[in-house]
Amino acid sequence: MTDIHALAGAYVLDAVDDVERAAFVRHLDACETCALEVAELREAAARLADPTWSVPPPRLRDAVLAEIRRTPQERPGRAGRDGPAARGRWRRRLTAAAAAVALAGGAGAATWMVQEQRVRDAREAAVSARGETERVRAVLAAPDAVVRTGAVPAGGRVTLVASAARDEGVALLDGLTAPAAGRAYQLWLIEGATATSAGVLPAGQGAGTVLVGGVRGKGLFGVTEEPAGGSAQPTMTPLVALVLT
Known part of the structure:
Protein backbone atom coordinates (compact mmCIF):
# COMPACT_ATOMS: atom_id res chain seq x y z
CA MET A 1 0.00 0.00 0.00
CA THR A 2 1.31 3.51 -0.85
CA ASP A 3 2.76 5.40 2.14
CA ILE A 4 0.11 8.04 2.76
CA HIS A 5 2.81 10.60 3.67
CA ALA A 6 4.11 10.32 0.11
CA LEU A 7 0.81 11.54 -1.37
CA ALA A 8 1.34 15.23 -0.50
CA GLY A 9 2.77 16.23 -3.88
CA ALA A 10 0.23 14.25 -5.89
CA TYR A 11 -2.57 15.64 -3.72
CA VAL A 12 -1.55 19.28 -4.39
CA LEU A 13 -1.40 18.55 -8.14
CA ASP A 14 -4.79 16.75 -7.99
CA ALA A 15 -3.12 13.58 -9.27
CA VAL A 16 -4.76 11.21 -6.78
CA ASP A 17 -7.91 9.16 -7.21
CA ASP A 18 -11.02 9.77 -5.12
CA VAL A 19 -10.26 7.12 -2.51
CA GLU A 20 -6.68 8.40 -2.02
CA ARG A 21 -7.97 11.97 -1.78
CA ALA A 46 1.16 29.86 -6.71
CA ARG A 47 4.57 31.37 -7.52
CA LEU A 48 4.44 29.68 -10.92
CA ALA A 49 1.38 31.81 -11.62
CA ASP A 50 3.24 35.07 -10.88
CA PRO A 51 1.71 38.10 -12.68
CA THR A 52 5.03 38.81 -14.50
CA TRP A 53 4.07 36.01 -16.89
CA SER A 54 1.52 38.39 -18.37
CA VAL A 55 4.17 40.57 -20.13
CA PRO A 56 5.02 39.81 -23.80
CA PRO A 57 7.92 37.36 -24.23
CA PRO A 58 11.36 39.01 -24.75
CA ARG A 59 11.84 36.95 -27.95
CA LEU A 60 9.07 38.92 -29.63
CA ARG A 61 10.85 42.28 -29.07
CA ASP A 62 14.18 40.83 -30.27
CA ALA A 63 12.55 39.49 -33.44
CA VAL A 64 11.02 42.89 -34.25
CA LEU A 65 14.34 44.73 -33.82
CA ALA A 66 16.24 42.14 -35.86
CA GLU A 67 13.78 42.41 -38.73
CA ILE A 68 14.03 46.21 -38.69
CA ARG A 69 17.82 45.96 -39.01
CA ARG A 70 17.50 43.58 -41.98
CA THR A 71 14.95 45.74 -43.87
CA PRO A 72 16.52 48.37 -46.26
CA GLN A 73 15.41 51.89 -45.39
CA GLU A 74 14.63 54.66 -47.94
CA ARG A 75 16.65 57.85 -47.59
CA PRO A 76 14.69 61.10 -47.00
CA GLY A 77 13.24 62.57 -50.18
CA ARG A 78 13.90 59.53 -52.33
CA ALA A 79 10.27 58.42 -52.44
CA GLY A 80 9.17 61.83 -53.63
CA ARG A 81 11.75 61.91 -56.51
CA ASP A 82 11.12 58.35 -57.69
CA GLY A 83 7.35 58.71 -57.62
CA PRO A 84 4.64 56.04 -57.24
CA ALA A 85 6.90 53.11 -58.19
CA ALA A 86 9.28 53.83 -55.31
CA ARG A 87 6.43 54.30 -52.89
CA GLY A 88 4.99 50.96 -54.02
CA ARG A 89 8.30 49.25 -53.38
CA TRP A 90 8.44 50.84 -49.91
CA ARG A 91 4.95 49.61 -49.08
CA ARG A 92 5.83 46.09 -50.25
CA ARG A 93 8.96 46.11 -48.07
CA LEU A 94 6.93 47.24 -45.09
CA THR A 95 4.40 44.49 -45.72
CA ALA A 96 7.14 41.85 -46.04
CA ALA A 97 8.79 43.10 -42.84
CA ALA A 98 5.52 42.93 -40.94
CA ALA A 99 4.88 39.39 -42.19
CA ALA A 100 8.38 38.30 -41.23
CA VAL A 101 7.97 39.77 -37.77
CA ALA A 102 4.66 37.97 -37.37
CA LEU A 103 6.25 34.68 -38.38
CA ALA A 104 9.29 35.22 -36.17
CA GLY A 105 7.22 36.19 -33.16
CA GLY A 106 4.38 33.78 -33.77
CA ALA A 107 5.98 30.74 -32.20
CA GLY A 108 7.08 32.65 -29.12
CA ALA A 109 3.75 34.39 -28.74
CA ALA A 110 1.85 31.13 -29.19
CA THR A 111 3.99 29.42 -26.57
CA TRP A 112 3.45 32.34 -24.23
CA MET A 113 -0.33 32.20 -24.73
CA VAL A 114 -0.37 28.44 -24.06
CA GLN A 115 1.68 28.98 -20.90
CA GLU A 116 -0.69 31.73 -19.78
CA GLN A 117 -3.72 29.48 -20.31
CA ARG A 118 -2.09 26.61 -18.43
CA VAL A 119 -1.30 28.90 -15.52
CA ARG A 120 -4.89 30.15 -15.41
CA ASP A 121 -6.26 26.60 -15.62
CA ALA A 122 -3.92 25.39 -12.87
CA ARG A 123 -4.83 28.34 -10.67
CA GLU A 124 -8.57 27.77 -11.14
CA ALA A 125 -8.18 24.02 -10.52
CA ALA A 126 -6.16 24.65 -7.36
CA VAL A 127 -8.73 27.13 -6.04
CA SER A 128 -11.60 24.74 -6.84
CA ALA A 129 -9.83 21.75 -5.28
CA ARG A 130 -8.93 23.74 -2.18
CA GLY A 131 -12.52 24.93 -1.78
CA GLU A 132 -13.94 21.42 -2.20
CA THR A 133 -11.42 19.97 0.25
CA GLU A 134 -12.33 22.57 2.84
CA ARG A 135 -16.03 21.79 2.40
CA VAL A 136 -15.41 18.04 2.75
CA ARG A 137 -13.43 18.59 5.95
CA ALA A 138 -16.14 20.89 7.30
CA VAL A 139 -18.83 18.25 6.72
CA LEU A 140 -16.74 15.52 8.36
CA ALA A 141 -16.12 17.76 11.38
CA ALA A 142 -19.68 19.13 11.67
CA PRO A 143 -21.19 18.66 15.17
CA ASP A 144 -24.44 17.38 13.69
CA ALA A 145 -22.82 15.02 11.17
CA VAL A 146 -24.50 11.63 10.88
CA VAL A 147 -22.94 8.56 9.26
CA ARG A 148 -25.00 6.12 7.23
CA THR A 149 -23.50 3.06 5.52
CA GLY A 150 -24.83 0.08 3.64
CA ALA A 151 -23.57 -2.88 1.64
CA VAL A 152 -24.26 -3.32 -2.06
CA PRO A 153 -25.53 -6.87 -2.83
CA ALA A 154 -23.01 -7.41 -5.65
CA GLY A 155 -20.13 -6.25 -3.43
CA GLY A 156 -18.78 -3.03 -1.98
CA ARG A 157 -20.14 -0.46 0.44
CA VAL A 158 -21.65 3.01 0.25
CA THR A 159 -21.16 5.49 3.10
CA LEU A 160 -22.65 8.94 3.49
CA VAL A 161 -21.65 11.52 6.10
CA ALA A 162 -24.35 14.21 6.15
CA SER A 163 -24.71 17.53 7.97
CA ALA A 164 -28.16 19.11 7.95
CA ALA A 165 -26.73 22.36 9.35
CA ARG A 166 -24.38 22.67 6.37
CA THR A 196 -32.76 14.49 -7.37
CA SER A 197 -29.41 13.63 -8.90
CA ALA A 198 -26.51 14.17 -6.49
CA GLY A 199 -23.69 13.32 -8.86
CA VAL A 200 -22.44 10.74 -11.34
CA LEU A 201 -19.18 8.79 -11.17
CA PRO A 202 -17.06 8.46 -14.32
CA ALA A 203 -18.15 5.63 -16.58
CA GLY A 204 -16.79 2.24 -15.55
CA GLN A 205 -15.65 3.43 -12.11
CA GLY A 206 -16.67 1.48 -9.00
CA ALA A 207 -15.23 3.77 -6.33
CA GLY A 208 -15.18 7.47 -5.61
CA THR A 209 -15.81 10.32 -3.20
CA VAL A 210 -18.49 12.90 -4.01
CA LEU A 211 -19.45 16.11 -2.23
CA VAL A 212 -23.26 16.14 -2.11
CA GLY A 213 -25.32 19.30 -1.70
CA GLY A 214 -28.94 19.74 -0.65
CA VAL A 215 -29.18 16.91 1.90
CA ARG A 216 -31.34 18.82 4.38
CA GLY A 217 -34.87 17.43 4.60
CA LYS A 218 -34.24 14.50 2.28
CA GLY A 219 -35.41 11.06 3.41
CA LEU A 220 -33.11 8.71 1.50
CA PHE A 221 -29.77 8.60 -0.27
CA GLY A 222 -29.52 6.00 -3.03
CA VAL A 223 -27.20 4.72 -5.75
CA THR A 224 -28.26 3.30 -9.11
CA GLU A 225 -26.47 2.17 -12.25
CA GLU A 226 -27.33 4.38 -15.21
CA PRO A 227 -26.10 5.19 -18.73
CA ALA A 228 -22.78 7.07 -18.70
CA GLY A 229 -23.40 10.74 -17.93
CA GLY A 230 -26.46 9.96 -15.80
CA SER A 231 -30.22 9.94 -16.14
CA ALA A 232 -32.85 12.56 -15.35
CA GLN A 233 -34.57 10.05 -13.04
CA PRO A 234 -33.57 6.63 -11.68
CA THR A 235 -34.20 3.83 -14.16
CA MET A 236 -33.97 1.08 -11.54
CA THR A 237 -34.51 0.36 -7.86
CA PRO A 238 -31.51 1.73 -5.90
CA LEU A 239 -28.74 -0.80 -5.29
CA VAL A 240 -28.51 0.64 -1.80
CA ALA A 241 -30.76 3.15 0.02
CA LEU A 242 -29.60 4.91 3.18
CA VAL A 243 -32.12 6.54 5.53
CA LEU A 244 -31.10 10.13 6.28
CA THR A 245 -33.84 11.24 8.68
Missing part, protein backbone atom coordinates in the same frame (compact mmCIF):
# COMPACT_ATOMS: atom_id res chain seq x y z
CA ALA A 22 -10.51 11.08 0.92
CA ALA A 23 -7.91 9.14 2.90
CA PHE A 24 -5.35 11.93 2.63
CA VAL A 25 -7.87 14.60 3.69
CA ARG A 26 -8.55 12.59 6.85
CA HIS A 27 -4.81 12.13 7.37
CA LEU A 28 -4.16 15.90 7.14
CA ASP A 29 -6.25 16.51 10.25
CA ALA A 30 -3.81 14.49 12.36
CA CYS A 31 -0.46 15.06 10.60
CA GLU A 32 1.13 18.50 11.05
CA THR A 33 4.10 17.52 8.89
CA CYS A 34 1.96 16.72 5.86
CA ALA A 35 -0.21 19.81 6.42
CA LEU A 36 2.93 21.99 6.38
CA GLU A 37 4.25 20.25 3.27
CA VAL A 38 0.94 20.76 1.46
CA ALA A 39 0.96 24.47 2.38
CA GLU A 40 4.53 24.87 1.10
CA LEU A 41 3.78 23.03 -2.15
CA ARG A 42 0.71 25.18 -2.76
CA GLU A 43 2.80 28.31 -2.21
CA ALA A 44 5.34 27.06 -4.75
CA ALA A 45 2.57 26.37 -7.26
CA ASP A 167 -26.91 21.12 3.96
CA GLU A 168 -24.08 18.99 2.56
CA GLY A 169 -22.81 15.43 2.69
CA VAL A 170 -19.79 13.40 1.64
CA ALA A 171 -20.51 10.14 -0.16
CA LEU A 172 -17.88 7.40 -0.38
CA LEU A 173 -18.36 4.47 -2.76
CA ASP A 174 -15.82 1.73 -2.10
CA GLY A 175 -15.28 -1.57 -3.84
CA LEU A 176 -18.42 -1.63 -5.99
CA THR A 177 -18.30 -3.87 -9.05
CA ALA A 178 -17.23 -1.78 -12.03
CA PRO A 179 -20.29 -1.08 -14.21
CA ALA A 180 -20.44 -2.32 -17.79
CA ALA A 181 -19.08 -0.29 -20.69
CA GLY A 182 -21.11 2.86 -21.20
CA ARG A 183 -22.61 2.66 -17.70
CA ALA A 184 -21.95 4.62 -14.50
CA TYR A 185 -23.05 4.82 -10.87
CA GLN A 186 -25.35 7.74 -10.14
CA LEU A 187 -26.14 9.17 -6.70
CA TRP A 188 -29.64 10.32 -5.68
CA LEU A 189 -31.30 12.28 -2.89
CA ILE A 190 -34.86 11.01 -2.51
CA GLU A 191 -37.84 12.59 -0.79
CA GLY A 192 -41.11 10.75 -1.27
CA ALA A 193 -41.56 10.12 -4.98
CA THR A 194 -39.05 12.80 -5.98
CA ALA A 195 -35.45 11.86 -6.78
Whole structure:
Protein backbone atom coordinates (compact mmCIF):
# COMPACT_ATOMS: atom_id res chain seq x y z
CA MET A 1 0.00 0.00 0.00
CA THR A 2 1.31 3.51 -0.85
CA ASP A 3 2.76 5.40 2.14
CA ILE A 4 0.11 8.04 2.76
CA HIS A 5 2.81 10.60 3.67
CA ALA A 6 4.11 10.32 0.11
CA LEU A 7 0.81 11.54 -1.37
CA ALA A 8 1.34 15.23 -0.50
CA GLY A 9 2.77 16.23 -3.88
CA ALA A 10 0.23 14.25 -5.89
CA TYR A 11 -2.57 15.64 -3.72
CA VAL A 12 -1.55 19.28 -4.39
CA LEU A 13 -1.40 18.55 -8.14
CA ASP A 14 -4.79 16.75 -7.99
CA ALA A 15 -3.12 13.58 -9.27
CA VAL A 16 -4.76 11.21 -6.78
CA ASP A 17 -7.91 9.16 -7.21
CA ASP A 18 -11.02 9.77 -5.12
CA VAL A 19 -10.26 7.12 -2.51
CA GLU A 20 -6.68 8.40 -2.02
CA ARG A 21 -7.97 11.97 -1.78
CA ALA A 22 -10.51 11.08 0.92
CA ALA A 23 -7.91 9.14 2.90
CA PHE A 24 -5.35 11.93 2.63
CA VAL A 25 -7.87 14.60 3.69
CA ARG A 26 -8.55 12.59 6.85
CA HIS A 27 -4.81 12.13 7.37
CA LEU A 28 -4.16 15.90 7.14
CA ASP A 29 -6.25 16.51 10.25
CA ALA A 30 -3.81 14.49 12.36
CA CYS A 31 -0.46 15.06 10.60
CA GLU A 32 1.13 18.50 11.05
CA THR A 33 4.10 17.52 8.89
CA CYS A 34 1.96 16.72 5.86
CA ALA A 35 -0.21 19.81 6.42
CA LEU A 36 2.93 21.99 6.38
CA GLU A 37 4.25 20.25 3.27
CA VAL A 38 0.94 20.76 1.46
CA ALA A 39 0.96 24.47 2.38
CA GLU A 40 4.53 24.87 1.10
CA LEU A 41 3.78 23.03 -2.15
CA ARG A 42 0.71 25.18 -2.76
CA GLU A 43 2.80 28.31 -2.21
CA ALA A 44 5.34 27.06 -4.75
CA ALA A 45 2.57 26.37 -7.26
CA ALA A 46 1.16 29.86 -6.71
CA ARG A 47 4.57 31.37 -7.52
CA LEU A 48 4.44 29.68 -10.92
CA ALA A 49 1.38 31.81 -11.62
CA ASP A 50 3.24 35.07 -10.88
CA PRO A 51 1.71 38.10 -12.68
CA THR A 52 5.03 38.81 -14.50
CA TRP A 53 4.07 36.01 -16.89
CA SER A 54 1.52 38.39 -18.37
CA VAL A 55 4.17 40.57 -20.13
CA PRO A 56 5.02 39.81 -23.80
CA PRO A 57 7.92 37.36 -24.23
CA PRO A 58 11.36 39.01 -24.75
CA ARG A 59 11.84 36.95 -27.95
CA LEU A 60 9.07 38.92 -29.63
CA ARG A 61 10.85 42.28 -29.07
CA ASP A 62 14.18 40.83 -30.27
CA ALA A 63 12.55 39.49 -33.44
CA VAL A 64 11.02 42.89 -34.25
CA LEU A 65 14.34 44.73 -33.82
CA ALA A 66 16.24 42.14 -35.86
CA GLU A 67 13.78 42.41 -38.73
CA ILE A 68 14.03 46.21 -38.69
CA ARG A 69 17.82 45.96 -39.01
CA ARG A 70 17.50 43.58 -41.98
CA THR A 71 14.95 45.74 -43.87
CA PRO A 72 16.52 48.37 -46.26
CA GLN A 73 15.41 51.89 -45.39
CA GLU A 74 14.63 54.66 -47.94
CA ARG A 75 16.65 57.85 -47.59
CA PRO A 76 14.69 61.10 -47.00
CA GLY A 77 13.24 62.57 -50.18
CA ARG A 78 13.90 59.53 -52.33
CA ALA A 79 10.27 58.42 -52.44
CA GLY A 80 9.17 61.83 -53.63
CA ARG A 81 11.75 61.91 -56.51
CA ASP A 82 11.12 58.35 -57.69
CA GLY A 83 7.35 58.71 -57.62
CA PRO A 84 4.64 56.04 -57.24
CA ALA A 85 6.90 53.11 -58.19
CA ALA A 86 9.28 53.83 -55.31
CA ARG A 87 6.43 54.30 -52.89
CA GLY A 88 4.99 50.96 -54.02
CA ARG A 89 8.30 49.25 -53.38
CA TRP A 90 8.44 50.84 -49.91
CA ARG A 91 4.95 49.61 -49.08
CA ARG A 92 5.83 46.09 -50.25
CA ARG A 93 8.96 46.11 -48.07
CA LEU A 94 6.93 47.24 -45.09
CA THR A 95 4.40 44.49 -45.72
CA ALA A 96 7.14 41.85 -46.04
CA ALA A 97 8.79 43.10 -42.84
CA ALA A 98 5.52 42.93 -40.94
CA ALA A 99 4.88 39.39 -42.19
CA ALA A 100 8.38 38.30 -41.23
CA VAL A 101 7.97 39.77 -37.77
CA ALA A 102 4.66 37.97 -37.37
CA LEU A 103 6.25 34.68 -38.38
CA ALA A 104 9.29 35.22 -36.17
CA GLY A 105 7.22 36.19 -33.16
CA GLY A 106 4.38 33.78 -33.77
CA ALA A 107 5.98 30.74 -32.20
CA GLY A 108 7.08 32.65 -29.12
CA ALA A 109 3.75 34.39 -28.74
CA ALA A 110 1.85 31.13 -29.19
CA THR A 111 3.99 29.42 -26.57
CA TRP A 112 3.45 32.34 -24.23
CA MET A 113 -0.33 32.20 -24.73
CA VAL A 114 -0.37 28.44 -24.06
CA GLN A 115 1.68 28.98 -20.90
CA GLU A 116 -0.69 31.73 -19.78
CA GLN A 117 -3.72 29.48 -20.31
CA ARG A 118 -2.09 26.61 -18.43
CA VAL A 119 -1.30 28.90 -15.52
CA ARG A 120 -4.89 30.15 -15.41
CA ASP A 121 -6.26 26.60 -15.62
CA ALA A 122 -3.92 25.39 -12.87
CA ARG A 123 -4.83 28.34 -10.67
CA GLU A 124 -8.57 27.77 -11.14
CA ALA A 125 -8.18 24.02 -10.52
CA ALA A 126 -6.16 24.65 -7.36
CA VAL A 127 -8.73 27.13 -6.04
CA SER A 128 -11.60 24.74 -6.84
CA ALA A 129 -9.83 21.75 -5.28
CA ARG A 130 -8.93 23.74 -2.18
CA GLY A 131 -12.52 24.93 -1.78
CA GLU A 132 -13.94 21.42 -2.20
CA THR A 133 -11.42 19.97 0.25
CA GLU A 134 -12.33 22.57 2.84
CA ARG A 135 -16.03 21.79 2.40
CA VAL A 136 -15.41 18.04 2.75
CA ARG A 137 -13.43 18.59 5.95
CA ALA A 138 -16.14 20.89 7.30
CA VAL A 139 -18.83 18.25 6.72
CA LEU A 140 -16.74 15.52 8.36
CA ALA A 141 -16.12 17.76 11.38
CA ALA A 142 -19.68 19.13 11.67
CA PRO A 143 -21.19 18.66 15.17
CA ASP A 144 -24.44 17.38 13.69
CA ALA A 145 -22.82 15.02 11.17
CA VAL A 146 -24.50 11.63 10.88
CA VAL A 147 -22.94 8.56 9.26
CA ARG A 148 -25.00 6.12 7.23
CA THR A 149 -23.50 3.06 5.52
CA GLY A 150 -24.83 0.08 3.64
CA ALA A 151 -23.57 -2.88 1.64
CA VAL A 152 -24.26 -3.32 -2.06
CA PRO A 153 -25.53 -6.87 -2.83
CA ALA A 154 -23.01 -7.41 -5.65
CA GLY A 155 -20.13 -6.25 -3.43
CA GLY A 156 -18.78 -3.03 -1.98
CA ARG A 157 -20.14 -0.46 0.44
CA VAL A 158 -21.65 3.01 0.25
CA THR A 159 -21.16 5.49 3.10
CA LEU A 160 -22.65 8.94 3.49
CA VAL A 161 -21.65 11.52 6.10
CA ALA A 162 -24.35 14.21 6.15
CA SER A 163 -24.71 17.53 7.97
CA ALA A 164 -28.16 19.11 7.95
CA ALA A 165 -26.73 22.36 9.35
CA ARG A 166 -24.38 22.67 6.37
CA ASP A 167 -26.91 21.12 3.96
CA GLU A 168 -24.08 18.99 2.56
CA GLY A 169 -22.81 15.43 2.69
CA VAL A 170 -19.79 13.40 1.64
CA ALA A 171 -20.51 10.14 -0.16
CA LEU A 172 -17.88 7.40 -0.38
CA LEU A 173 -18.36 4.47 -2.76
CA ASP A 174 -15.82 1.73 -2.10
CA GLY A 175 -15.28 -1.57 -3.84
CA LEU A 176 -18.42 -1.63 -5.99
CA THR A 177 -18.30 -3.87 -9.05
CA ALA A 178 -17.23 -1.78 -12.03
CA PRO A 179 -20.29 -1.08 -14.21
CA ALA A 180 -20.44 -2.32 -17.79
CA ALA A 181 -19.08 -0.29 -20.69
CA GLY A 182 -21.11 2.86 -21.20
CA ARG A 183 -22.61 2.66 -17.70
CA ALA A 184 -21.95 4.62 -14.50
CA TYR A 185 -23.05 4.82 -10.87
CA GLN A 186 -25.35 7.74 -10.14
CA LEU A 187 -26.14 9.17 -6.70
CA TRP A 188 -29.64 10.32 -5.68
CA LEU A 189 -31.30 12.28 -2.89
CA ILE A 190 -34.86 11.01 -2.51
CA GLU A 191 -37.84 12.59 -0.79
CA GLY A 192 -41.11 10.75 -1.27
CA ALA A 193 -41.56 10.12 -4.98
CA THR A 194 -39.05 12.80 -5.98
CA ALA A 195 -35.45 11.86 -6.78
CA THR A 196 -32.76 14.49 -7.37
CA SER A 197 -29.41 13.63 -8.90
CA ALA A 198 -26.51 14.17 -6.49
CA GLY A 199 -23.69 13.32 -8.86
CA VAL A 200 -22.44 10.74 -11.34
CA LEU A 201 -19.18 8.79 -11.17
CA PRO A 202 -17.06 8.46 -14.32
CA ALA A 203 -18.15 5.63 -16.58
CA GLY A 204 -16.79 2.24 -15.55
CA GLN A 205 -15.65 3.43 -12.11
CA GLY A 206 -16.67 1.48 -9.00
CA ALA A 207 -15.23 3.77 -6.33
CA GLY A 208 -15.18 7.47 -5.61
CA THR A 209 -15.81 10.32 -3.20
CA VAL A 210 -18.49 12.90 -4.01
CA LEU A 211 -19.45 16.11 -2.23
CA VAL A 212 -23.26 16.14 -2.11
CA GLY A 213 -25.32 19.30 -1.70
CA GLY A 214 -28.94 19.74 -0.65
CA VAL A 215 -29.18 16.91 1.90
CA ARG A 216 -31.34 18.82 4.38
CA GLY A 217 -34.87 17.43 4.60
CA LYS A 218 -34.24 14.50 2.28
CA GLY A 219 -35.41 11.06 3.41
CA LEU A 220 -33.11 8.71 1.50
CA PHE A 221 -29.77 8.60 -0.27
CA GLY A 222 -29.52 6.00 -3.03
CA VAL A 223 -27.20 4.72 -5.75
CA THR A 224 -28.26 3.30 -9.11
CA GLU A 225 -26.47 2.17 -12.25
CA GLU A 226 -27.33 4.38 -15.21
CA PRO A 227 -26.10 5.19 -18.73
CA ALA A 228 -22.78 7.07 -18.70
CA GLY A 229 -23.40 10.74 -17.93
CA GLY A 230 -26.46 9.96 -15.80
CA SER A 231 -30.22 9.94 -16.14
CA ALA A 232 -32.85 12.56 -15.35
CA GLN A 233 -34.57 10.05 -13.04
CA PRO A 234 -33.57 6.63 -11.68
CA THR A 235 -34.20 3.83 -14.16
CA MET A 236 -33.97 1.08 -11.54
CA THR A 237 -34.51 0.36 -7.86
CA PRO A 238 -31.51 1.73 -5.90
CA LEU A 239 -28.74 -0.80 -5.29
CA VAL A 240 -28.51 0.64 -1.80
CA ALA A 241 -30.76 3.15 0.02
CA LEU A 242 -29.60 4.91 3.18
CA VAL A 243 -32.12 6.54 5.53
CA LEU A 244 -31.10 10.13 6.28
CA THR A 245 -33.84 11.24 8.68
